Structures are given as C-alpha cells and as structure tokens.
Amino acid sequence: MVVLGREIRLPADVMFGHIKVANETGNQSDFAVQIRGRMRRAHEVARRHLEANAKRSKEVYDVRLSFHKYEVGDVVWLLHETRRVGISAKLQKAFDGPFFVKGKDI
Template structure:
C-alpha cells in the first residue's frame, strides 16, 4: 500500500530528492540557453534525455539503467554505431526478459550500496554542522514566525511565536506542533523551533502535556 508522507512547509530540505533534481535541471537549462530565456521549455526533452543518460553522483549509475534496465541509444550511437547494436543473434522474448530482470536487479543492488554509503556520509556532515536539541512529545517550544502582515516590515515582527506544544514526533527532525487551545496543528522542521525556557506556560499547555 502506498504511504503518503508530508513534509514541513517552506523547508525544501525536507523534500531533498525533488529539490535536487529541480536544482540540476535549472542549472542545465541555464547552461544550455546561455542566458536566453525565450521558449526554454522546448529544450526540456533533450536536457532530460541528457540527464537520464548521465551517471548519478550518488548511485554511480544512469537513471536509464535503473529505470529500464539498459542504456538508451544516443544520437552518437546511431551515427557511429555501438558494439551491442551490431549483434547478429536476436534473443528470444524469454531470454530478453530474463536478462532485463538480471540487469535491473544488479543495477539496483549497486545503487543501494552506493546510496547507503552516501547517506551515511551526508548525515555525518549535516550533524557536524548542526547544534542539535532533542525535542520530545510534551515539550513547550517557540516556533519560527513566517507569517507576513501587509504594511508591517518583517524585521519589526516577532521572530518566534508561542509558547506552543510538541504534539507528535514524526522523526528526529520533524514535529507536529499544537499552536493553540483550539487544537490547530502545524508541521515544523527542527531548525524552525527553539526550546521554551520560561515558567509562565499557558494553562492549556500544562493540562495537555500531562495527557501526552
């Protein structure tokens, strides 16, 4: 069954895979058009094809190989030829399917191994840069105030709002925060929270924290 997971608002780091491909495509479009922005969308097809045939830094394999079990024929392959294009024997349907399954299985095993090592390295680098505070359910917190009022300079607004209550811990970095006594909830990333150090907590936080 497909599980849908939400990411915290205005925090692109929570959706890293989508943001990474968007960032890469924007760089490719910019480099390809050399500053010209007319009809840029007409070039997305060839740029996407170039991306899919280029080995990924994390998996060391091309998206084509991981998705369809083989490399696609590029224009240069059609013009100059490629070894596997000149095969004398055409495999049977059963052999083709079996080879395709083996190729996909091998490619995915290699990709998982590289992704695991890359994720471990990325986590070490991220943890080294972060001042980490471990929030728990029932903690009182300040939440970054990202709302903007018309006619009011953002720098003159309160940087944080609260105190609020940690209602649910989705991971070490994502938390469901109850914003008021009416039960309004929002999802926040760790770096948009600060621990509440005061003693004058609202009664609804004290009451609800005892039940969690």
C-alpha cells in the same frame, strides 16, 4: 539502465559505433530473464550508492549541528517564531531578552 534494463543508445553512439548493437535474435523468455537480471543488478548498485550518499549527507549535517546545554544562571535570548500581522517582519524584534535561566526540567 535502472529504468529500461539496458544502456540507452543515443544517435551519436549509433553513428560513431560506441555502443555495440545487441543481436535481437533468440528466445523472448531468455531476453526477459536477462533484462530482469540486469535491472536487479542495476537496482542493487543504485541502492548501495544511495545508502552511501545518505550516510555521507548525515555526517556532513551532524558536523554542523550543535546542541546547547543551558545551566542555571546562563543568559539566554527568546526567539519570536511567530510574527504579528500587519507589521513588516523586518521591523519586528526577532529576540526578547536577555533572560536568566532559573531552573531546568529533566
């Protein structure tokens, strides 16, 4: 509906009569106006559903997200984000530490 402005007729639908075949007699400009209106409504519905889905996805993501607030004296580990060439990633240390937090920049 969103792409073509009408429901797609599948062979099974035509055989078993699930979709009413539209009467294609009439003015072509009226047909174009009808298709444009159907597509506009379909796009509005799709846009609303996409917005609702984006909000729901953000809520699910935000639930799993956690922010850490470190204080002076906390024990932390330093993550190695880069790997050394020539050594298997499995054999390299992922973290260095433990280190103590000395101060905070605000």
